[in-house]
Amino acid sequence: MKFFLPLLLAIVSFSTFSAPKSELWPYWNKSNESSAAVIDHQAWQQLLDQYLVSKSDYTLFKYSSVSERDKQVLTNYLERLSKTDPLSLNKAQQYAYWVNLYNAITVKLILDDYPVKSITKLGGLFSFGPWGDDVITINGKTLTLNDIEHRILRPIWQDPRTHYAVNCASLGCPNLQHKAFTADNTETLLEQAAKSFINSDKGVLLNDNGAQLSSIYDWFSEDFGDKSQLIKHLSQYRPDLGTLSGKISYDYDWSLNEAK
Template structure:
């Protein structure tokens, strides 16, 4: 019995720590770029996939849903070919803007590919090993001889190198509570407008900001990554910079307790 209790406690501890957000921890290997490069990576295949299978936005949840069940074997193979094309590129040969688009698109495409490989599934958190909370620590691709995980891309490359809080609105974890999978592939030529659009869309959804019985309810993203958004005053100001809803004044003057929530259900069009 004692061994069973100890085992159960260890499982609970592992699950709780596994579901915590990783810290931003620079992988120096990727902190280089070639600013003289004018190479533009084509992300057309990813944009075509999105327009075909992720065009619908559910008005009830403000979520761009993916029609996973409708993806043909041919189009899944094309998606895998696109990911393979990306991994054949040395991202260090690209300029910083191209690198940003490269890593975000690789993250999002690889996440959709993971879901398709395991579909049907109720939540991405069900993927990974028995002791895993999702697949984020699984080595999913190899780039320039390095095995890469989704956590590597987000927390060891994107966050520490670019230090842009809008990264959290660009990467998508295939869940209802996540900022939407963007309508098209990210492109270096229009990164600023795309990031601003993704940020504004999420902040003006109930997934990000809402009031229930006078209490401010925010996305758990702002709790998990509080280090990126600053203290409560800085976070509120960040939200106000984009919020266009009728509760602007209420948000601006709010001084009560904040509650955080997140919906891990699959962003699936049924």
């Protein structure tokens, strides 16, 4: 029995991990395009400046160095976003709002349970990570990280580059950007993030038989399209992949994106 229970938990954890479908939560699909309101993300930017570092293909977060004061800065930032009605904003402000909110919540979840080897260790007993947990309340509605990514960002904007914007605190994930998203820099950051990831080994690793791709291209194939559409997307940022052929495999590293 002592052996069976851990084995059962492992099987349940990995079997229950599957990429959610893009399914619109209609309530959030509204905006005020005449609004000139600008959300201040400077607090998040200050944390990125202080604790995010680049190393080879990765941007790593210095979780162990975050001061109690800066933990409170993060908490205050999230509280302020939770009191902001995103529906009163224009779509450009909304996109930056949701991406920064997702990434900031993810960092806070790691800090709350630190030290931890992987975000997959968070969440309930039978869960694989915290993505289905209630994490914030906005406009009186409780949201999970899955809600933000798969019921708001993906279905409303229908831009596969969103997968390069949201960060799951793992080495295999597209990097957390050094800049907070804003309405003005979103396009630049999305293009930069896509190019960086696709030109990294964790995004596309060529081998003698073909290529090993990040599992995000498998999990979210509905966003990237069939093989020919995927290759077209990849070659847009890495031209040599336009002739990609052979066997395609997938891999993902769930280790924490930690700078030690």
